[in-house]
Amino acid sequence: MNWQGLIKEYAGLLPVTENTPALTLHEGNTPLIYFPHLSEELGIELYGKYEGLNPTGSFKDRGMVMAVAKAKEAGSKSVICASTGNTSAAAAAYAAKAGMKAVVVIPEGKVAMGKLAQAVMYGAEIVQIAGNFDDALTMVQHISEKYPVTLVNSVNPYRLEGQKTAAFEIIDQLGGQAPDILAIPVGNAGNISAYWKGFKEYAEQKQTSLPKIYGFEAEGSAAITKDEVITAPETVATAIRIGNPASWKLATNARDESGGMITSVTDEEILAAFKTLPAKEGIFAEPGSCASIAGVYQQVKAGTIAPGSKVVAVLTGNGLKDPQTAIDQITIDPVSLPNDEEAVTDYIKKTVGK
Amino acid sequence: MNWQGLIKEYAGLLPVTENTPALTLHEGNTPLIYFPHLSEELGIELYGKYEGLNPTGSFKDRGMVMAVAKAKEAGSKSVICASTGNTSAAAAAYAAKAGMKAVVVIPEGKVAMGKLAQAVMYGAEIVQIAGNFDDALTMVQHISEKYPVTLVNSVNPYRLEGQKTAAFEIIDQLGGQAPDILAIPVGNAGNISAYWKGFKEYAEQKQTSLPKIYGFEAEGSAAITKDEVITAPETVATAIRIGNPASWKLATNARDESGGMITSVTDEEILAAFKTLPAKEGIFAEPGSCASIAGVYQQVKAGTIAPGSKVVAVLTGNGLKDPQTAIDQITIDPVSLPNDEEAVTDYIKKTVGK
Numbered sequence: 224m225n226w227q228g229l230i231k232e233y234a235g236l237l238p239v240t241e242n243t244p245a246l247t248l249h250e251g252n253t254p255l256i257y258f259p260h261l262s263e264e265l266g267i268e269l270y271g272k273y274e275g276l277n278p279t280g281s282f283k284d285r286g287m288v289m290a291v292a293k294a295k296e297a298g299s300k301s302v303i304c305a306s307t308g309n310t311s312a313a314a315a316a317y318a319a320k321a322g323m324k325a326v327v328v329i330p331e332g333k334v335a336m337g338k339l340a341q342a343v344m345y346g347a348e349i350v351q352i353a354g355n356f357d358d359a360l361t362m363v364q365h366i367s368e369k370y371p372v373t374l375v376n377s378v379n380p381y382r383l384e385g386q387k388t389a390a391f392e393i394i395d396q397l398g399g400q401a402p403d404i405l406a407i408p409v410g411n412a413g414n415i416s417a418y419w420k421g422f423k424e425y426a427e428q429k430q431t432s433l434p435k436i437y438g439f440e441a442e443g444s445a446a447i448t449k450d451e452v453i454t455a456p457e458t459v460a461t462a463i464r465i466g467n468p469a470s471w472k473l474a475t476n477a478r479d480e481s482g483g484m485i486t487s488v489t490d491e492e493i494l495a496a497f498k499t500l501p502a503k504e505g506i507f508a509e510p511g512s513c514a515s516i517a518g519v520y521q522q523v524k525a526g527t528i529a530p531g532s533k534v535v536a537v538l539t540g541n542g543l544k545d546p547q548t549a550i551d552q553i554t555i556d557p558v559s560l561p562n563d564e565e566a567v568t569d570y571i572k573k574t575v576g577k
Numbered sequence: 578m579n580w581q582g583l584i585k586e587y588a589g590l591l592p593v594t595e596n597t598p599a600l601t602l603h604e605g606n607t608p609l610i611y612f613p614h615l616s617e618e619l620g621i622e623l624y625g626k627y628e629g630l631n632p633t634g635s636f637k638d639r640g641m642v643m644a645v646a647k648a649k650e651a652g653s654k655s656v657i658c659a660s661t662g663n664t665s666a667a668a669a670a671y672a673a674k675a676g677m678k679a680v681v682v683i684p685e686g687k688v689a690m691g692k693l694a695q696a697v698m699y700g701a702e703i704v705q706i707a708g709n710f711d712d713a714l715t716m717v718q719h720i721s722e723k724y725p726v727t728l729v730n731s732v733n734p735y736r737l738e739g740q741k742t743a744a745f746e747i748i749d750q751l752g753g754q755a756p757d758i759l760a761i762p763v764g765n766a767g768n769i770s771a772y773w774k775g776f777k778e779y780a781e782q783k784q785t786s787l788p789k790i791y792g793f794e795a796e797g798s799a800a801i802t803k804d805e806v807i808t809a810p811e812t813v814a815t816a817i818r819i820g821n822p823a824s825w826k827l828a829t830n831a832r833d834e835s836g837g838m839i840t841s842v843t844d845e846e847i848l849a850a851f852k853t854l855p856a857k858e859g860i861f862a863e864p865g866s867c868a869s870i871a872g873v874y875q876q877v878k879a880g881t882i883a884p885g886s887k888v889v890a891v892l893t894g895n896g897l898k899d900p901q902t903a904i905d906q907i908t909i910d911p912v913s914l915p916n917d918e919e920a921v922t923d924y925i926k927k928t929v930g931k
Contacts, residue, residue: 225609225750248859249610249627254603255579260676273603276630278860280897301929316859322614324929328921329911336909340900343907346856348929354916365918372925396579502700505602505670506632543634543897546694553697555690557683562708564719567682571726575655575678575702 226252229288229388236391236424237289237384246292246321248278250285251388255396255535260503261516265523266530270402271500271516272393275508275541279341281462282414282539283313285389286382291317293381294373301326301372305359307334309462309540314375315345326350326372328359337547377469383417390421393535394431401426401434402535404528408514409438409447409485410463412474414539419477434535436483437528438474439518441511445487447474459490459548462511462540484527492517494552500538507542507549515539580606583642583742590745590778591643592738600646600675602632604639605742609750609889614857615870619877620884624756625854625870626747629862629895633695635816636768636893637667639743640736645671647735648727655680655726659713661688663816663894668729669699680704680726682713691901731823737771744775747889748785755780755788756889758882762868763792763801763839764817766828768893773831788889790837791882792828793872795865799841801828813844813902816865816894838881846871848906854892861896861903869893 226232228247230239253276262269274282291314294302301324304314311327318325327342331351339349352359360376367374375382394401401422407415415438425431440448444456444464453466468474478485496516501507508516515536522528542549560566580586582601584593607630616623628636645668648656655678658668665681672679681696685705693703706713714730721728729736748755755776761769769792779785794802798810798818807820822828832839850870855861862870869890876882896903914920 226606249608252580252606254632256603273632276632278608278627278630280895301925303925316855316861318859319856320859326925326929331913337900337904339909339911340903340907341861341897343909344852344855344861344896344903345859348925349909349911350921350924351911351913352916352921353913358916362916362918362921366922366925369918370922370925372929498698501670501698502673505672505674505699507670507695507698541634541895541897542698543695543895546691546900549694549698550691553694555693555697555703557693557703557705559685559705559707562706562712562716564716564723567704567706567716568720568724570704571655571657571680571702571720571724575680575726 229285229385230292233388233391243296244292244321246288246295246317248284248316248320250277250288251392253277255393256506258504265519267523267528268533269519270535271506271538272389272535273506273538275538279312279316280541280544281309281313282386282389283309286385287313287317287375289381289385290375290379291321291323295321295323299371299373300324302375303328303363303367303372304374304376305329305356305363306376307338310376311339311342311347312345315342315347319346324348328352328363330355330359377411377413383413383420386414386417387421387424390418391425394425399431401432403434403532404437404534405434405537406437406439406515406519406534407537408463408511408539409440409474410465410511412447412468412470415477416470416473419481433481436477436481437518437522438478438485439514440485440487441493441514442487442489447471447485448487460493460511460514462509463514488514488517488521492521496520498552501542506538508538509540509542509545510548512538512540583639583739584646587742587745597650598646600642600649600671602638602670602674604631604642605746607631609747610860612858619873621877621882622887623873624889625860625892626743626889627860627892628743629892633666633670634895634898635663635667636740636743637663640739641667641671641729643735643739644729644733645675645677649675649677653725653727654678656729657682657717657721657726658728658730659683659710659717660730661692664730665693665696665701666699669696669701673700678702682706682717684709684713731765731767737767737774740768740771741775741778744772745779748779753785755786757788757886758791758888759788759891760791760793760869760873760888761891762817762865762893763794763828764819764822764865766801766822766824769831770824770827773835787835790831790835791872791876792832792839793868794839794841795847795868796841796843801825801839802841814847814865814868816863817868842868842871842875846875850874852906855896860892862892863894863896863899864902866892866894
């Protein structure tokens, strides 16, 4: 009953050896939650795979546990990445548990320090350089080639290996079959690629079915949708604000092999989903996560998701990761009433009891 | 493999009937995480029960799923509470899933609106009254007596019923035995009472062992420790800043029946634990949660936790719930370096590689 984490639970399906440390923060085993209200509204059977309940609050933990465990197995004492968000938090947390050090390289003056608080709490060493984000990425790649510190950015191949386990879980949680459609946000395109890898591996080993993969980019960073690099990507969904996805080719393969699609949703559609999901289903996911829900709304309307379809939407991160967007998007303007029971009761009758 | 939530999983151990709706956000089933670095440092076997991975980010979900399901079973259309924090978030999320409305009553001008963002995202109606927090509490109690809206503050008896399930999980996760000691933060004293109820019920039904209960209040709100009501409680650990605990008598019973203790930890001890836990074990818990870890440090030093003891510390909420305290407590002051590989490599060698 105590879930042992990905490396122990999926040892036979991951590139682990007897020398791989059983590193874990008990990542994975996230709930697949049925959404009754949205299902009824849309005329489909809709579930959310709530990856925000991973230990650091995002799906990145699945890949990072593998990347850090393999780094430790190889004798590394530290890991390095260029990241300003979920990747740096996951890298720092797993490095802490593994007794290693995490170094996060960022462009000077470009990153709000609050975004780094979680990684700093996990003990990460932050280095800012006089350059842009691409310079930071080039820097960590070069350093990791010359010095015994392991690069854990998305080019690390173990990241996708860990991430594919979410597909295994979805099939098991649905009783042994894939959904008709997997709806997933697309930023760097690693996760969509990892899910497709996972679905294919399970199908080979266990004769399970394959879903169609529907990937959703944000309109302002829709590189794959537009088939061109976006040099200045912009979207409210910062977790998927990427103009030149690292796993571009793998993602289009997933789309084509599964008979699915990769398209874009607007910030308006993303923010509508961001507000609808917690208000109707009690699940709070970060804006980037909600690209999947926004996409489901859009494609039901377009007719490419048939009535009655079984759809799983991947919710990549916890809404608590990005409190500022929530505060910006809602109006917190409570009604003010006297300290008088009758006045408050009347108000409740009028607004709630109707 | 898909955890069905508390009402389905523990139906036989909870006050549910065939008419109780199977409400769930897949709460419970939170990881019990072994802490190797702290265990070695302290000479004990230390685990954390990480309740921050409940759907709204705190243990409150366990009690709230029961309270809201029973409200719906009784025909209520809405729930009401006076709360500024984790309780209001949980109430709003479960009300949303149940298709009900949540009303949160707060004292005017006393609550930072950012604290309410999560509840507002879940669709809560916020009402502020010209009065203090006690007035708000009295108000919701009276209204719920006269009007068909269910009170879900801690006086609702179903809250403790739901919360006791965490004790069941700990025993199952430890392979059928309770730990020697359960260390738990004490604020309103409901949770310590619920755990003891859970341990006793499992012991009766399954002949499992009983732990000693060690409860830890914050020094500035240590009502039970000092055996007096604290009229102006003050502590950095806002989740346990309560001067007159609702479940006072139940908590002292748990202490006395288990042969345990209730004592206090200082804000300094709490903040030290708040920083140590993520940096050494990769788990980020809110300050109130860390009273349990602070207490374990204190009592190992005092000799009341013997070397080799098996100790479970309850971590009541996710660190992402309270980003401001993290930002206040850490120094985010990255080193600035030129965009030059040699300079960065030298720095890493010096600080990390040593």
